[in-house]
Every structure is written in C-alpha cells, then in structure tokens.
Amino acid sequence: MSAVKPLKVALLQTELVWQDAPANRNQLAVQLQQVKADLIVLPEMFSSGFSMQSGAIAEPQGETLAWLKQQATLCGAALCGSVATRIDSGCVNRCYFVTPDGSVSYYDKKHLFRMAGEHQAYQAGVERVVVAYRDWRILLQVCYDLRFPVFSRNRNDYDIALYVANWPAARRHAWSTLLQARAIENQAFVLGCNRVGRDGNGVDYSGDSMVVDYTGQAVAELAPKQAAVLCATLDYAQLAQYRQNFPAYLDADRFQLD
Template sequence: MQTVTELRVALLQTELVWHDAAANRQQLAAQLKPIQADLIVLPEMFSTGFSMQSNDIAEPEGETLAWLIQQAKQLGAAIVGSVATRLASGCVNRCYFVTPQGDVSFYDKKHLFRMAGEQQAYQAGTGRVLVQYRGWRILLQVCYDLRFPVFSRNRNDYDVALYVANWPAARSHAWRTLLQARAIENQAYVLGCNRVGIDGNKVAYRGDSLIVDYLGQPLADLAPEQPGVLTGALDLTALRQYRQQFPAHLDADEFSLLG
C-alpha cells in the first residue's frame, strides 16, 4: 500500500446508548457520514458503553464487525473502536481496526480495569498489536492501557499510539497528562478518543479527546462534555525528521516484555 505522508484523522467524541448496539450503530452511522479522513477513531465499547454485564452485551464477531466493515468501505477510511466480543473461551474487550478494503486486525485489551471488576467479566489479551496502514505503523491500545508505559514503549516499531476509551470525568487530568507523556517519551503521535455523557452506572464522561504530536503538544482538542468530531493531520516526514534530529530512542533501556 502506498505511503501517505499526511494522515488525516478524525476522533468521534460522542454519547453512547447503554446496552443497545443497534441504536449505537444507527446514531454513529449518521455521525460518520460527513467525515472525510484516512482514519476514524470511535470510543471504547462504542456499541454498548463500558459495561461489566458481558453475558448480556458481548456479541460474537457478527453484526457490529460487519457494520464496521461496511462503514470503512463506504467512507474510504480505516475505522477503529472496541466491542465487547464473545469467543468460545469467554468474552474480551476487542479493539478492531478495519480498512476500506475489508482487512480486519484486532487487539484484545491487556490491562483490565479491576476497579470496575473488568477482570471478572472479560479475559485479558496476551500482547501488543501493531498494524500497518498507508505506510504508518499504528499501536492499538484501550483505555486503562494508558497507565502502563512499559507496555506502550516505542521500540522503533510505531509512529502512532491510538487509545480508545471510556475514561471517567473524575480522572480527566490523568487522561490528558498521560496522553501527552506517552507522546513525549515515545516520540510518536498519540490519539486519544473518549466518550461523553453518563452511562447506565451513572458514571460521567467529559471527553477530553486529544490529538497529540511527538513533542507532546495537543494539535487538536474538543470542549469538555461536548459531542463532536476532532480532526487533524499527522505529518510522517516531520516525525521522521524530529527523530533524526533528537534520537533519544538510541539511548533507551533494553528490556523484554513477558506476558
């Protein structure tokens, strides 16, 4: 696939309908329709909200995945977001990356949010997943993964770290700070897409979706608690030049990541 040196990205900061995948697919399709981008990011568990009732909401790889494939084809853009997914072995919080050609990659959330009991409702993923898209190397991450910098450490293997989230308003300062820290320490662009509104457990979300450059500077921001589309353009040439001029990665500590 030909390299696109300027990657147009769009993050959809939206409210979600609790436990109603069909309603969410319908409202998201309307919100996606006018977007023109190379990569579109949806929040964590965009079809149901962040729910621990996995027996009720998790679906096999069926309707929502088919919807993602259809939307990616219609929009001519890759789409990423996570879905509560049922496997033969149990349920996972699965982040899908779907290209306009219908290619599907996925990452199962590794760090499960124990403060909500996520580890009791879902199985943890086993490792990192990177995808190649239009010449860009993209690391897939989900929400709570943001708090674990070793797991997202750039080993000269990605250009963009992408976080889909349902990150509560009560901890918004940590969300914004950590997104910028991950960009600085990894010399990479970071995309953080979060939802707004109040979920079925009465948890409030204020969004704070961000597009952050490799210096840790926000390139685009949305007003808190407001639904909308956050857009920006990522410059691969500028990223590569910065890494050459300030090659901090050459002094990074060697390590092995187990499990």
C-alpha cells in the first residue's frame, strides 16, 4: 500500500434545476469539461434537487446512470453523486460510484431525513459500502448520514469518507464541524460536496464544500454561496505515516451494528 499514488479530487459545488434531470445533466456536462481529476464528486440528488416527490422524479437505473458512465469515460475519472432511483420495492436515494471503465458501485442512503419526510418518500438502505479505486478505499455516505458517527466508524477499512449533500444553509455550522469531526475520529480524509442556490421548496444552500485531512484540518474549501469546483490532491503516504505515528484506532471500542 505504500506505493498508492496521490489522488486528485474535484468537488462540484453547483446550483441544481428543480426536478429537471435533462437540464441538470446538460449543465453538469458543461462543467465537467473543465475538470481534470481522478475522482469527481457531484452533490446529493444532482439530477433533481432534494425532492420528496419520488413518484415523479425517481428513475430506474437508466438515463442518469448511463450519463454517469458516459461522463466518467469522457473525463477519464470516477464520478460519484446520488440520484433518486426506482427499484422493484420502491424508491431509494442511491449514491452511484462509476469508474472510467464502466464499473458501477452504489450505496443506498441509510439515514433518511425525517424532518423533510424523506423516510416516507424513500426506502432506507441497509448496507454500508466501501469501494476500491486506484488502491484507495472510499466509504460512500449521503448528507444526513454525517450526523451518525457509529455507522461511519472506520473499521480500518477505508481511507476516504465521501459525503454528497443537499445540506441547508441554516445548519452550515453543523456541516463543517461534523465533517472535521468525522475526519479526526476516523483518521481519514473526508470529502464533503454540497450544493448552492435555492430549491423548489424555498430552501437555501450555502455549499461550504470541503476537503478535510486526517487531522481535521480543511486543506481546501470554497467560499459560501459560490458555484465553483473545489480541487485537492490527497497523499496516501502522509496518511499512512500519520496513522503509524498516532495509532489511536488501535484503542477504539469494539461493537457491532444491529
């Protein structure tokens, strides 16, 4: 693992068109043309905004997934973001991770934001998902998951925790604080990609996308309310050295999730 190469990441902090998947795919495709990275992260529900009208916006694993595969190939990068997705048993908030060779992994959001009625519009996921990409191990998480540290506890099985979000501006302090806390307690890089603008329900988003290192320091962040691309390079050798010098994970409490 000492030969793991640095990973160039890019987080797209963007506005979203309310419940209009073709418009969102089109505008994101233009933005992606300017991005050079190994991993590109899009916000939560990037094709629709955070809508609880799942019956109207959730799509089968079709057009947006095909678009992700196409863009991953064009960019020569992995793409990650969540989509309201229809499956046989209902609808889920599904976070896709698509690589340039066309392989697809996904995680269905476990913690559904009941204050917006997400638990009534979507089904909760069950499985915790870690994907392997370029020898990095990446934990996939979605927005409200950030508030639940037990679920995201590092079991010495990931190097990056990745959060895609539609996190409202009214709670921006919690967003930045929790991203840093997850990095510190798990001794891992944390990526937090949030949207900006206002959605169809009148909710404002300030973005505040961040790349946080394993000590909890923000190594890259964007000004609030700014539509922009946040870029950073993650160094695995530095992460490994830090874990070796300060192996707090060896003293972690042992537990099992029900």
